Amino acid sequence: MSLTDTYLGFTENLKPMHKARKEKTMDNLVRYENRIITEKEFILTLLKKGSFPTVERNFSYYSHRLNSMTKPKTDYRLTDGENYYSISKTSHDFALHIIENDFLNEKKLDLFIINEMQVRKVKQRLTKEKLEKEKLKKEKEEEEKKLILEKERGYKIAEWEKKGNEILTESVKGTIDNIIEKNFTKYGVEANDEERRQFINKFKTSFTQKLGNRDLIIHLLKYHLEEGYKKDYFHPITIEAEIFMHIFNVKLYDSYRMVTSKVKALFK
Structure with a gap:
């Protein structure tokens, strides 16, 4: 099943800005086997092929541009034991999330996505109903306010007419x-x-x-x-x-x- 509209609950409980940053990383496009796919699809594809996430600490390599070794850093990877891809920490955490939730099991993956879509539809329906109620409430309040103003203006006009006739x-x-x-x-x-x-x-x-x-x-x-x-x-x-x-x-x-x-x- 496609990951187009899902992050498999990876960003579910994050604050809005943090959530947006991680989802943006997951939606980055990468080239893999002559195809352009999203980062999240890339991670899932490699995991299904037997790769697993690892961390290489104090990793450095020789840079021809610097003509020296690079500054040591933590390198997050997906490896099959022989070859590896360097990935972001967010992608590494996403890979762990997939493994911990057993989403390499196709049935569990499909079931989660289906349930998530149903929950999203219910939330969208409830949100729509809430907005419609708020809209109706606001329209009613505006109409009541308009009637009050018209009534008050009617009183004012009557007062002006009365005073005008006196003058x-x-x-x-x-x-x-x-x-x-x-x-x-x-x-x-x-x-x-x-x-x-x-x-x-x-x-x-x-x-x-x-x-x-x-x-x-x-x-x-x-x-x-x-x-x-x-x-x-x-x-x-x-x-x-x-x-x-x-x-x-x-x-x-x-x-x-x-x-x-x-x-x-x-x-x-």
């Missing part, structure tokens, strides 16, 4: 009509009486809610005093700012602090 006296309505008509004339907007009437009615409908929103008014007026008043063209936001300036007695030279005080004073 929107007949005098203020007259001011709105005059300022809009003045802007139509100032910018030469081509519109007949019916179109003008529809624009003014639509403007008043949305304006009532805005008129009761103190923070929005302060924000809009501060923006208008900084940049908005420079826009010399017909636009509802510019008209709103002009109306707010009239209602709250705001001047172009007023400071931000003064604008805030004037708006808050009228709301009180």
Whole structure:
């Protein structure tokens, strides 16, 4: 059976980084008998052919490049008694793992891989179910949060409408009509009486809610005093700012602090 998706439990209980390093070593590609195979397959193949792991301590050899003996080191090997392959310590430990778990027995090897695949599938299914539950839970929480926010906004809108209607006296309505008509004339907007009437009615409908929103008014007026008043063209936001300036007695030279005080004073 192929070792493609298994390390035969060799890295099972290791910490993530240590596990990843060892698995990377096991997946290194080597050439053996004119084939390219992974290190783990190479180790298993040699063990099946009768090789066994050994350790040669204080091993050194003559180096032509250095023109002397190399520094002694521990050399990990797979040997058949006559010839040997030098391997990494990880590969040496993997070879011992195979022998200790009797994975040279084909039946035990196949049974382990089959069981491992089944366990992996169960874990994947449980993980998938857990993620789906967490996703559903998060979606439910987001939906509940959205409903709460919509409800709170509904209360706010009702408050703004109520306050806007308190401020929107007949005098203020007259001011709105005059300022809009003045802007139509100032910018030469081509519109007949019916179109003008529809624009003014639509403007008043949305304006009532805005008129009761103190923070929005302060924000809009501060923006208008900084940049908005420079826009010399017909636009509802510019008209709103002009109306707010009239209602709250705001001047172009007023400071931000003064604008805030004037708006808050009228709301009180």
